[in-house]
Amino acid sequence: MTDSGLTAAAERLCLQNFGNGVFIRGIVEFSNVCGCDCLYCGIRKSCRNVSRYTMNRAEILSAVRAGYEAGIRSFVFQSGEASVYAVDDFCRIIEAVHRQCGEAVAVTLSVGERCGREYRRLFDAGADRFLMRFETANPRVYALNHPGRSLESRLEALHTLKEIGYETGTGFLIGIPHEEPDDFELNLETLIAFRPHMVGVGPFVPAPQTPAAAFPPGPFEKVLQAYSRIRLALPKVNLASVTALDSLVPQGRYKALRAGANVYMPNLTPPDFRRRYRLYEKKSAADAFSDWPRVLEEEMKRFDRRPLWNEIGTSPMMDEPGGGIKRPEISPVMTASER
Numbered sequence: 001m002t003d004s005g006l007t008a009a010a011e012r013l014c015l016q017n018f019g020n021g022v023f024i025r026g027i028v029e030f031s032n033v034c035g036c037d038c039l040y041c042g043i044r045k046s047c048r049n050v051s052r053y054t055m056n057r058a059e060i061l062s063a064v065r066a067g068y069e070a071g072i073r074s075f076v077f078q079s080g081e082a083s084v085y086a087v088d089d090f091c092r093i094i095e096a097v098h099r100q101c102g103e104a105v106a107v108t109l110s111v112g113e114r115c116g117r118e119y120r121r122l123f124d125a126g127a128d129r130f131l132m133r134f135e136t137a138n139p140r141v142y143a144l145n146h147p148g149r150s151l152e153s154r155l156e157a158l159h160t161l162k163e164i165g166y167e168t169g170t171g172f173l174i175g176i177p178h179e180e181p182d183d184f185e186l187n188l189e190t191l192i193a194f195r196p197h198m199v200g201v202g203p204f205v206p207a208p209q210t211p212a213a214a215f216p217p218g219p220f221e222k223v224l225q226a227y228s229r230i231r232l233a234l235p236k237v238n239l240a241s242v243t244a245l246d247s248l249v250p251q252g253r254y255k256a257l258r259a260g261a262n263v264y265m266p267n268l269t270p271p272d273f274r275r276r277y278r279l280y281e282k283k284s285a286a287d288a289f290s291d292w293p294r295v296l297e298e299e300m301k302r303f304d305r306r307p308l309w310n311e312i313g314t315s316p317m318m319d320e321p322g323g324g325i326k327r328p329e330i331s332p333v334m335t336a337s338e339r
């Protein structure tokens with residue numbers, strides 16, 4: 001199939017399954033403190049020029065209130081990988097989010113690898129979804145990009161999340177530094193075999209003052225191709241159009257809605273903090289203006305889509321028998337040269 005045939009088929013399938021409504025998730029980047037040194041990341045531990053912050057409980061709840069008033073019923077709390085809050089305190093914040101909103105909202109965490117016990121306690125406190133990309137399914141490339149970490153432990157953590165009962169999202173970084181020619185296929189294969197409930201796949205975008213600053217960004221066309229193939233393989237998955245797309249082409253995030261994506265994630269982080277959560281260059285500020293919900297609505301209309309305000313947007317894949325758990329696929333898939 002040609003690329004345009006592929007994206008058209010993916011869009012058709014997406015419309016069949018979800019109609020023209022797009023699920024909305026408000027993201028709150030609550031801390032940029034990080035103990036990891038991922039080569040490509042603008043908030044890696046070794047980036048000395050980053051002004052570090054952690055939003056306090058009141059600041060987090062106030063960002064949630066603003067999002068709630070705009071019609072958001074699904075919140076993503078993202079941070080670096082550091083225990084900036086003791087588990088108990090973090091649990092209290094999650095409970096407070098639910099209490100403050102009153103009606104049902106979804107709480108998604110994107111805080112990286114933690115132990116199973118911690119995942120369980122956060123789940124019991126009301127975190128019902130978790131996003132964590134495996135970044136690359138090539139163990140060598142993984143190790144090069146993530147000093148001191150392994151693909152195996154990342155995948156193990158993803159399976160633990162699924163077993164606990166989280167609605168689980170994962171994905172990879174297209175054009176991750178040191179990527180090998182077969183990796184795109186390997187990444188797709190690994191992602192699809194995991195049967196995630198949600199998917200977040202994005203392009204690598206260089207971040208200044210990182211060891212990856214001189215690597216080329218992941219090509220936009222390849223991201224669209226990935227979205228289309230993922231939609232065709234997992235018709236009911238919640239597939240996010242990620243923020244980094246706006247750094248590659250104008251309106252990149254809206255364009256991806258025409259290639260199979262059905263989720264859009266406005267940024268709710270207050271401007272002072274948002275400026276300091278720079279994972280990569282030219283990070284979109286599209287949602288930084290007070291009238292962003294209206295702009296979002298208008299822009300989506302131009303792409304024949306509409307935001308689904310006041311909806312939690314649970315992944316239809318949660319209804320699959322066993323929630324899609326397939327434990328035997330746990331080991332990292334071998335790369336071609338290792339087979």
Ligand code: SAH
Pocket residue numbers: 040041042078079080081110111112113131132133135172173202203204205206207244279280
């Ligand atoms: N600490 C959490 C959240 C990480 S930030 C975790 O480990 O899951 C969320 C995502 O941003 C990462 O998974 C990574 O894929 C992406 N990211 C980081 N640096 C990037 C860059 N330079 N370009 C594009 N995406 C990047």
